[in-house]
Amino acid sequence: MLKKSQVTMKTLMLLTLLGTVLHDATAVPHSLKYFYTGSSGVPNFPEFVAVGYVDDVQMIHYDSNTRRAEPKQDWMRRGTAEDPDYWQRSTDLAVGEQQSFKSNIEIVKQRFNQTGDTGIHLYQEMYGCEWDDETQDVNGFDQVGYDGEDFVVLDMRTDTWIAPTPQAVITKHKWDNNRAQIAQDKNYLTQICPEWVKKYVDYGRSSLLRTDLPSVSLLQKTSSSPVSCHATGFYPNSAVMFWRKDGAELHEDVDHGEILPNHDGSFQMSVELKLPSESSADWGKYECVFQLSGVKEDIVTKLGTKAIRTNEGNSMHVTIGIIAAVLVLALALIAAVVFMLKKRNGERPKQKHEVILFSL
Known part of the structure; x- marks a missing residue:
């Protein structure tokens, strides 16, 4: 599952965040991002979509119509062949998130006095991490948005949630009090997520590590x-x-x-x-x-x-x-209106999309 970056929901996929341009093109940080999207009132669009990206290349997709997690790159199919249960676990995790998102979008609509509203609404989460293969620095992120605006954002420095809107204050207090969950998520974002970044980059080495001049x-x-x-x-x-x-x-x-x-x-x-x-x-x-x-x-x-x-x-x-x-x-942005995750105990490293998004 993806967790957030210090970016607003409006700039989720605008990864050209190099505001302070140092023109240093030597280090290439690698990233793993998951996008979950629950929707209401969107015709001909799944009510839940989850996608995962490695270095901004989509590698996994799930939606509520197919109810099946599927690889989007051949190297993901080949790389996960050593783990025959990978795709079933991914599907099970996404199905769980689908139910959570369906419930949470109704809760948020109530918060905004939109009960019975038949208009289009989107409830989204983005989470994951960036890992620098030279400095070994890790940046984890997790943010939840509603209708294109930030709803709650995890502050990795203070281990608390930020509520940019009054309707999210209830959620902030509830999630702040769940210290065990925050510790679990932070461990995923800073320890487990980088492990999977390395694994996936290795799967797609011939494609992800290439250099093409323009x-x-x-x-x-x-x-x-x-x-x-x-x-x-x-x-x-x-x-x-x-x-x-x-x-x-x-x-x-x-x-x-x-x-x-x-x-x-x-x-x-x-x-x-x-x-x-x-x-x-x-x-x-x-x-x-x-x-x-x-x-x-x-x-x-x-x-x-x-x-x-x-x-x-x-x-x-x-x-x-x-x-x-x-x-x-x-x-890509439409496809990226999705995120999937849950954490489970097991002998294998937890997959990135294994973080539990607790109820609002």
């Missing part, structure tokens, strides 16, 4: 439009891109886009520069820099009239590519 292009819709530096086809998604002038990074007149997934599992991103007012003869002072985790050399593209692609065909091609990436991301 194709970088300078694009411009019209002569008065900003110049977009567009990189596509890179992996992993631990990358940064920025504009600089005379070797110094620019912050003004620059618009950074999000990292988006491509249909083939690679990623794309872009950063726009409002054209400098000086003569195009001085554009050589400007350059776009792309940095990928694990790769020492930067990909540097100098600004110049000959380097910019402006014909309609190229621009349309890139636009369609970005739209496709947004659709892929949207589908």
Whole structure:
């Protein structure tokens, strides 16, 4: 099961949280995240979905329609072959969470005076951990949200729950008093979860640990439009891109886009520069820099009239590519409206989706 990150529910999947850009692309932290989503009033959508991600690659899926946990990657199928009960345990855990979420979403609706409301409502949880294979640092997280807003969030420093909304205060006090459960969850997030990160990364080593460099292009819709530096086809998604002038990074007149997934599992991103007012003869002072985790050399593209692609065909091609990436991301976000978990005793290490979400 996933536990939370110090991120709001609105930015659950926006893992480009590198607000303080240090442009250090050497360490590649690995992550395990579970997303559970209980829904009410959503037509043609399962009332409960649970998905698990390793390094932002979906590897497991369960929903209340199929009632079966299934691998989403071939390497998960192969890796778990040594544990014949893995998928049945995963299914049993998800079924239990499904019942819990069905009950909790009704409780939350009562808290918000929405009893009898036939509108669309989502009750979600995200939990898991990030593990740095170089420093061995571990960051565990667990957060619960309702209708896109934080509901309760576990503070790993104080071992207490934070209630951003008055309707969650009852839950905060109830969960804060369950010290045994908090200790159990913290042990999972900081000790057990990293074990599974290592195991899953090893399962998908050939795919998850690969490094693909991007194709970088300078694009411009019209002569008065900003110049977009567009990189596509890179992996992993631990990358940064920025504009600089005379070797110094620019912050003004620059618009950074999000990292988006491509249909083939690679990623794309872009950063726009409002054209400098000086003569195009001085554009050589400007350059776009792309940095990928694990790769020492930067990909540097100098600004110049000959380097910019402006014909309609190229621009349309890139636009369609970005739209496709947004659709892929949207589908991933829909799939990520789920989380599964429960903790059980056993000889094998507990699976990540084995944390009990107690009632509200």
